[in-house]
Amino acid sequence: MQQDSVDAIKAHPRYQELVCSRKCFAWNLTVIMLVIYYGFILIIAFAPSLLGTPIADGAVTTIGMPVGVAIIVSAFVLTGIYVAKANSRFDALTKAIREDLQ
Amino acid sequence: MKRYYLWGVLLALLAPFALVAGPAVSGEVERQATNYTAIAMFMVFVAGTLAITYWAAKRTRSAKDFYTAGGGITGFQNGLAIAGDYMSAASFLGISGLVFASGYDGLIYSIGFLVGWPVIMFLIAEQIRNLGKFTFADVSSYRFGQTQIRTMAAISSLVVVAFYLIAQMVGAGKLIQLLFGLDYWMAVVAVGALMMVYVIFGGMTATTWVQIIKAVLLLSGATFMAVAALSTFGFSPEEMFRQAVETHPKALDIMSPGSLVTDPVNAISLGLALMFGTAGLPHILMRFFTVPDAKEARKSVFYATGFIGYFYILTFIIGFAAIVLLSQHPEFFKPEALAADGSVIKDQLVKGIDGGTNMVAIRLAEAVGGNLFLGFISAVAFATILAVVAGLTLAGASAISHDLYASVIARGRSNETTEIRISKIATFSLGLLAIVLGIVFESQNVAFMVGLAFAIAASANFPVLVTSIFWGKMTTNGALAGGVIGLISAVALTILSKAVWGDVLGHVDADGKSVGLIALNNPAIISMPLAFFFIWIVSLFDNSEQAKRERHAFEAQRIRCETGIGAEGAVDH
Helix, strand or coil: CCHHHHHHHHHCHHHHHHHHHHHHHHHHHHHHHHHHHHHHHHHHHHCHHHHCCECCCCCCCECHHHHHHHHHHHHHHHHHHHHHHHHHHHHHHHHHHHHHHC | CHHHHHHHHHHHHHHHHHHHHCCCCCCCCCCCCCCHHHHHHHHHHHHHHHHHHHHHHHHCCCHHHHHHHHHCCCHHHHHHHHHHHHCCHHHHHHHHHHHHHHCHHHHHHHHHHHCHHHHHHHHHHHHHHHHCCCCHHHHHCCCCCHHHHHHHHHHHHHHHHHHHHHHHHHHHHHHHHHHHCCCHHHHHHHHHHHHHHHHHHHHHHHHHHHHHHHHHHHHHHHHHHHHHHHHCCCCCHHHHHHHHHHHCCCHHHHHCCCCCCCCHHHHHHHHHHHHHHHHHCHHHHHHHHCCCCHHHHHHHHHHHHHHHHHHHHHHHHHHHHHHHHHHCCHHHECHHHECCCCCECHHHCCCCECCCHHHHHHHHHHHHHHHHHHHHHHHHHHHHHHHHHHHHHHHHHHHHHHHHHHHHHCCCCCCHHHHHHHHHHHHHHHHHHHHHHHHHCCCCCCHHHHHHHHHHHHHHHHHHHHHHHHCCCCCHHHHHHHHHHHHHHHHHHHHHCHHHHHCCCCCECCCCCECCCCCCCCCHHHHHHHHHHHHHHHHHCCCCHHHHHHHHCHHHHHHHHHHCCCCCCCCCC
16 A cells, blocks of 8 residues: 555544544454453352252242343344444444545 | 266265164173164265255356356355354254253353354454455465465464364264264264365355255254253243252252352363364354345354354253253163163263263254154254365365465465366365374364364464454564464363363373363463463564564555455355
8 A cells, every 4th residue: 555545534523533543443243242252251150059949939940041041142132233333333434534545 | 077076086085974874783781772864864865965066067167167156155145154154063062961960050151152153243354254255364464484484374263173073973873873873984984074065066065055054954953952942841941940950969069159160260261262262263254255245244253143142042942941850751861770660860960861961952953843853953963064064164275375385485476267176176185184094183172172172263363363354563573473372382281171181181190080281171261362472572673674564554454454445245257
């Protein structure tokens, strides 16, 4: 890439917006996933009996079961949220930058 | 002419497999009677995939076709293929076996394997699609010294591929011996030879389609099993859990976290290796170059996460249902596990299962679907191994041909024809090596190898990759220091751990139990931060002229990374 086009894109307000918003969004989602997963691991390490509590009196199913499934579902939902935002907002910004350069 | 000659060699290698229909050799305790249904079903799979390979071979002309299927795979197809790469026989049979043996712990393990995917999506999937061409080293060496970074990336890729491959080959040999009643060496040769045919002739196109077909077969088979098993409990998980608790020797303990995670340090270390290791596996990263653009790359992670998550929920149901359903089938247990009246002794449920807990899913297939479905699931398990080793070998071959040969040895002056030829020779050599190592390691303890592969991927590949994408002050020397230290510390700490120092090298304590020099079972909690630290500190003090140029080049890299302007397109123009 030529230095002048690097400077042109860098100075483009939409580019700044794209970089900032994507960076924040991606790292926020990453932190959410890390908190969910390592929160789960820390509960297992320090308070495993919490997950072994039955979901209702007399039930065999423990809280750990829906929690585990919820973590699996949350991973899928988080990727879905990212795709939805990237497909609409980030792609639109990228398109605007590309069109302005031509 | 040469092509026909190669076909001949490979078909000759396959010949022992075709001749197996003769009477089984007796004398081995582990071996099962030859399973003709399973072999017939597997032959149908092989015939189908060879037809695809033939079709793919005609379309594979350029290096781009060979490495990335021409970049023409859709996000949905790639999602299935990624899921296929990830749903190995080890995770299908191993995790359902783990659930059968310890209940809830199996779920903890599969969650660890899954949560790496969102992180791949948020931090590296689109970025590596925009920056790279054929291998992840294209990305980590983007603005750095090509020779140093590519050599390092190729070496750590090959080490990861080698350990992963050995574990798969040994697992394949044992499993196929058990499922099909084949000799161990025949199974290893058959897997190696078929994999070479797929990769050498069909390149990434054939590898991808083998992966997609296998993923669909595995997902449908596992769905059928889980639904059929749940129907016996009136589709009530509570009822299934209740009966499992009554049947299992550990009783209520199977409903909560148990012994798998004993202390926080080991738990977090394993979690790091599983989560970030996925983002450093060369055969997984390579899949992102098969789609046309960043948009399809992100779609593929979305679909893959869905399929993999769904698959893990299925294996969890399969493992739990097996506790109840297999206990009603005394014929699946060793004679010593049975009481006088022919029922299964409760304490013997886990230890007494014939063929070990890895066979749980296979036995359940027989219990819910009869001999025909048993054959189907056995054939799918074989196909699974085949597809995974093909992906691994292609990733290893591309590290040799694209990174080591084309960029380091020929310094970018090689032509495509030579590069493709080198990668085919590399595939053939890696295939032979995999067969030889598979046979050599037959009776070795290879349990640590997959863990080590993940640890190296998390400690050597991932830190260099993610820092090169996001940190503008990084330099070649920093990347080199971090990558090398990550690799060495991951390997060294694994050697000192119980799995190698005790279980493989035979060091025991006073009670005869195997011990490690260190209490850490997985090195990632030390080796991964160490890699990041050295990348940071060495880059910080790097004041060379080269370092200045590299820092300056970051803006251009970031623009291409963020916008895709200048990225490799779907077709060469």
